[in-house]
Amino acid sequence: MATTYHLKIVTPERTIFEGPVSYIIVRSTEGEIGILAHHMQLITPLIPHIITVYPENGKTEQFTIGGGFLEVGDTTTIVLADSAERASEIDVARAERARQRALEVIGKVEPNMDLIRAKRALARAENRLKLAGRSTSMTH
Amino acid sequence: MAGSGLKEVDRRIKSVKNTQQITRAMKMVAAAKLRKAESRAKQARAYAEEILSITRRAVSKGTGHPLLDQRDVVRKGFVVVTSSRGLAGPYNANILRYAAVRMQEAGGKDPGVFAIGRKGRDYFLHRRVPIFQEFLGIGDEPTFHQAQAIAHEILRHFLEHQVDEVWLSYTQFINPLTHHAQSFRLLPVEEPAADDPSMRRSYVFEPDTQTVFKDLLPHYVEVLIYSALLESKASEQAARMTAMDSASKNADELIRRMVLMRNRLRQAAITKEIAELVSGAEALK
Structure with a gap:
């Protein structure tokens, strides 16, 4: 097998x-x-x-x-x-900006804002930052 | 052009040369755009192919989503991808003729179209084929966003029972000299061939079929529309490049013949003048 x-x-x-x-x-x-x-x-x-x-x-x-x-x-x-x-392809500055943007959207209390999308955007940005940050010592 | 004078021929040669400059320039532009459109189409192809086969396998193992409804009385809708600009040789004529034949074969209640591109819209409008919706101004570089907007309308029509089957007709790009019109059933999703090895065992949907289909099916429509836009765009640029190339070659041939004719006319005029001079001198003797 x-x-x-x-x-x-x-x-x-x-x-x-x-x-x-x-x-x-x-x-x-x-x-x-x-x-x-x-x-x-x-x-x-x-x-x-x-x-x-x-x-x-x-x-x-x-x-x-x-x-x-x-x-x-x-x-x-x-x-x-x-x-x-x-990890080597991640644009850290861009991910950081995306993270800030997402946090702003989530922080605001507005009706009909797209919370799910903002949270996904935040998760994507944080994943990028995380992977870019530990590209040298990879552990799971 | 019989009887036309030397000046007339000269003027025509100039005019053809001007046109040739335009067709040459258009060929160069199309070639540059083709390179880009081709690489975009090729890059998107793997994803589109995978989502198509995954979705087909998935629907054969699970049912019960409104987008999978097989309805009895069938009104078919055809999504037809054309360009908004002409001068692309037989590109638009081919896909439109192909789509028209498919629609004739379709049967059921009178089929309608989702027309993408001005050429297709005009064609079906002229033939009084019902148009569910038209999408113009796709531009040279179709975006995923545009595909989403189109997909959204198609899904809405399907869910509201305005159309019971959706077929996607577009031009598949093979290489710059080969591209052909084709279509497949977009909705309800077609099931895979029975000999697919993955069909032997059952699938597990996590968390459940409904959740998976809710995400997967709309995404499937979006991606395949996007892919059809890219394939068609590459085919369009290739067709235009070929058409402009042969137009430039035809102009060359036309110019060659007219230069020959001009020289003959000039020679004839000179000979005539000499003959006149000689006969005049002869008369004076």
């Missing part, structure tokens, strides 16, 4: 990761889940988080995921991400 499976992380802009992996950790709306080979077939929405990927051989990788979907299939697992970045 194979102990690895094929993982694809796709965003509307590009395919950021594709290859055999032994394990990944993602966060769905229901909580954090780890996927090993021969996981049951699953479809679930993902919330903004940092995904951890353990490739078959090679270094552990982490990406920010700005929400999306996870499909665990027979032999292939696909992460459909709204956006995804490596």
